[in-house]
Amino acid sequence: MNKTPPAASRRPVQTYACAANGCQHVIEAPMLMCVEHWRLVPAALKREVWAWWRLVGRRPEARERHRAAVQAAIDAVHQKQLARKARSDAATRPLF
Ligand SMILES: [Zn+2]
Numbered sequence: 001m002n003k004t005p006p007a008a009s010r011r012p013v014q015t016y017a018c019a020a021n022g023c024q025h026v027i028e029a030p031m032l033m034c035v036e037h038w039r040l041v042p043a044a045l046k047r048e049v050w051a052w053w054r055l056v057g058r059r060p061e062a063r064e065r066h067r068a069a070v071q072a073a074i075d076a077v078h079q080k081q082l083a084r085k086a087r088s089d090a091a092t093r094p095l096f
């Protein structure tokens with residue numbers, strides 16, 4: 001059997017850095033964040049990001065709405081990280 005892989009699988013995959021603040025993970029398009037950070041995005045926002053992403057190029061307002069949803073997702077992750085840090089700071093008593 002000599003199967004030729006479909007054209008799509010031979011195309012180089014575009015990669016990006018995770019969109020979350022300070023994250024160095026490299027991810028593949030069209031993902032926005034690494035799994036660890038994407039997990040922190042509220043479900044409703046995840047749906048919004050994907051819904052507008054699918055409409056980019058089909059609806060004139062989609063690009064802007066997608067950008068806004070992405071920013072909201074980044075902010076939501078950042079807030080959760082800050083809250084988590086505040087909790088761990090509160091749990092750690094000063095040494096002296
Ligand atoms: Zn990340």
